[in-house]
Amino acid sequence: MSYSYQINSFEQYKEVYERSIQQPQNFWADIASNFQWRRKWDKVLDWNFEDYKVEWFKGAKLNITENCIDRHLEKLGNKPAIIWEPNNPDEHHRVLTYNDLYNKVTQFTNVLKNNGVKKGDCVCLYMGMIPELAIAVLACARIGAIHSVIFGGFSAKSIADRLQDANARFIITCDGAFRGGKDIPLKSLIDDALESCDFIERVIVCTRTRTPISMIKGRDVWWEDEIKKVETLAMAPAPAEEMDAEDPLFILYTSGSTGKPKGVVHTCAGYMVYTNYSFVNVFNYKLGDIYFCTADIGWITGHSYIVYGPLSAGATTMMFEGIPTFPDAGRFWDIVDKHRVNILYTAPTAIRSLMSYGDEPLKGKDLSTLKVLGSVGEPINEEAWHWYDEKIGKGKCPIVDTWWQTENGGILISNLAGITPSKPGWATLPLPGVQPCLMDEQGKEIEGAGTGNLCMKFPWPSIIRTTFGDHERCKKTYFSTYPNHYFSGDGAMRDENGNYKITGRVDDVLNVSGHRIGTAEVENAINLHAGVVESAVVGYPHEIKGQGIYAFVIYNGTHNADDEDLIRRDITATVTRIIGPISKPDKIQFVKGLPKTRSGKIMRRILRKIAENETENLGDTSSLLDAGVVDEIKKGKL
Structure with missing residues (x-):
């Protein structure tokens, strides 16, 4: 597979960006033509920010898992799709080829069907970072169920709040999870949450830690037993459900200052197109590269840049169970060395933490295979940027400083690795199709270099569609502050070359x-x-x-x-x-x-x-x- 839409020079970026702004519908139609569709769209985009409605690839039919798995099988079937590195380095890692992933996802799709899950149902996943989490996510998408992943560390009350808000009837969990030196009792926390959630019909439990747990007859079943059932029945591989472009793919909850979490909804087609496009271009991904994102699938970075973006591109994506400092602060560097990692994408908070341990954890670690470094989660400070550049990249790896949010679905502002210029501490330029602007406190757009509130004046394919069950909250939060604009809530500086530097949340900008x-x-x-x-x-x-x-x-x-x-x-x-x-x-x-x-x-x-x-x-x-x-x-x- 080659990427005809991969940008290869700064000049090409400028040409592509200009076209994406002048002819956005034609631009995204061309990008979307690289995917597998059951039915092509009638209209590329229908939108208004005033009452907030956005529909991309209207009328199109597809299934995202056919684009993430099935279409790769002929040429990439024996290529690693997922490499999993466990919490304990003494435990053997696992490699799933695209053929393996297809077999396991279709198998678990049949498990979901056997347990009553249907298209449109919401399935909550509360699991550790094991390959079965990615398999379950993809099986939900294949059957047309809406997945809502809850990070494996939330309290019982937080789980219950999310289950109730999402109207979930099904849960997939593990007996427990390993995280550093801790065992997280996932199933016990689910049991506590379900004391106030009697609407849950089925809990499927995957074995990981072999922690003793309670299994309630008629509600709780073992993952492994359910797999044996579909094997015994010799069920045929599960066909992918046909989905509308705007059918919900997943709900992902973010914390709100009101105390009630917001259920951010992303849909099938636009999200697929944008995560793929941004992954290939930001990281300058080449087929065969080993790509390691250290995030958790419980967060948007894991959804977009461990699962959907890389797999839709036929990439090899790494999953990591654990923390960067266990069993010691050389864990990431051991993994890079062991698996010959080419692209590393992590958070500034992890970088700063690892900086504090000095050079000792780096000794004897071969990092020469690294070609691209990435930063995500918050603006990276210059000291951390330079340490990352010098100690990890050896001054040879471009650092992509990516800015985006859960609500955005994918990276909106970032340099493209080795293609567009980087600037320490700056996210730099918007991706093609992304139209940022700076607004002052009076709602007037700031022209040229300046500082203001970061907004978007045109939708991109993976923009939030709604907050689940409360569209008014979506409109009020993101589209009311500046009429006809998406308001990110962040402040930014823009230099004379159009580069953006994120200054933090607007309410984090001080007036002294x-x-x-x-x-x-x-x-x-x-x-x-x-x-x-x-x-x-x-x-x-x-x-x-x-x-x-x-x-x-x-x-x-x-x-x-x-x-x-x-x-x-x-x-x-x-x-x-x-x-x-x-x-x-x-x-x-x-x-x-x-x-x-x-x-x-x-x-x-x-x-x-x-x-x-x-x-x-x-x-x-x-x-x-x-x-x-x-x-x-x-x-x-x-």
């Missing part, structure tokens, strides 16, 4: 004595201090300045309480030198950890409420990796 200061800029300066591992900056009410700057800092060096004042002064001096005295923090609190989601994002709204003494109403904390961090920060508040 009338000066607008991006928190990412202050954090970048703080992180340059030799002893700082990571920081997060928020605003708080200041009677003179309007807003003061409150910094939460993880400090790596050994120090006692008597040293802290001196360290604070050193950090303040660093910020003053890097940015200027207006940006120096008013308060610096040393903390052991920061409240992060499992995808690596710092939940600054929680820190903001602590800084503002609003500790009784912190909103939805269900997506935090470690909720105990919040209590420690509250106790140490200055």
Whole structure:
């Protein structure tokens, strides 16, 4: 398979981008012609942002799994589709070829049918990062069921909230999951959640940790037993259900400040086309490359850039069970060395964490096969960018600094590896078909270089279609702030060459004595201090300045309480030198950890409420990796 739509030079990018803006429907029709359709579309795009309605490839019929698996079998059947690396390096890795994946997905599709799952049903998946999670996701898509993956670490209450909101009747889970040195009791948490969810008809349980669990007669069944049933019945490979282009493919929940998670809905055709197009072009993927995204399928990065984007491109995609620092901080580098990885896509929070261990974990690790590095989840600070470039890429690997969101479905702004210029700390240029703009507080578009609120003025194929069961919430959240524009909620800078730098959430942009200061800029300066591992900056009410700057800092060096004042002064001096005295923090609190989601994002709204003494109403904390961090920060508040 070759990619006729792969961009090969900066000049070509500029030509393709211009065409994509001038003739978007023709542009996307040409891209879509590279996929397998049961029926072609009647109309490429029907949309309006005012009442918010978007339909791509209207009237088309397809099944995304035929594009991810079936169409590859003739030429790529014996090629690795998924390489799985387990939590414990002593356990053997697994390789599934495209033929293997086809057999396992069609087999589990028959299991779903046997258990009453039908097209349009919602199936929730609460599993560890094992190949069976990808198999189950694809089997749901093949049968036309809507999958909703819940990260294997949410609490029982959070699971129940999502099950109820999604009207799910079926669950696929594991007895447990391995994550670093911990065993996560997945099935027990499902049991606790189901005490308030008596509408669940079937729970299919896959064996992973061999943890003793409760199996309820008539509701709970073992994955392995159900596989044997379809084998015994000698069921034929399951044909893929014909889906409409705009049929829902999945629901993925994101945390909301109201405490009620938002169910972001993505549909079949546009999502498929865009994840494939962005994967091939951003990473400059060549057939045969080994591609390693370290994310979890429980998050949008895993959906788009472990499963659907790579597999639709006939790529070899790696799945990783575990954490970057177990059994030691060389885990990622061991995997790159072992599997001869060519493309590595990870989060700045992981990069900064691994930086703190120094060079020792890198010794003896062959990273020479790496060709492309990627960053996802939040803006990468310059110090981390340079470490990633020098220590991991050896100065030879382009770094793609990707900006996008759950609601976007795929990467919207990023340099294309080795094709378009990179700029440390900058996401750089939009992908073809993506039309960003900057808006000021009065709703006026900013022309040329400037700073403002990042919006989109035209839809791309994988844009959010709705928030499940509440379309008004979708309209209000994304399309009401700036009429006829999608509002990302992020602020950005644009330089004279059209490059974009994300400055963080708009409510993370501080107004100190009338000066607008991006928190990412202050954090970048703080992180340059030799002893700082990571920081997060928020605003708080200041009677003179309007807003003061409150910094939460993880400090790596050994120090006692008597040293802290001196360290604070050193950090303040660093910020003053890097940015200027207006940006120096008013308060610096040393903390052991920061409240992060499992995808690596710092939940600054929680820190903001602590800084503002609003500790009784912190909103939805269900997506935090470690909720105990919040209590420690509250106790140490200055």
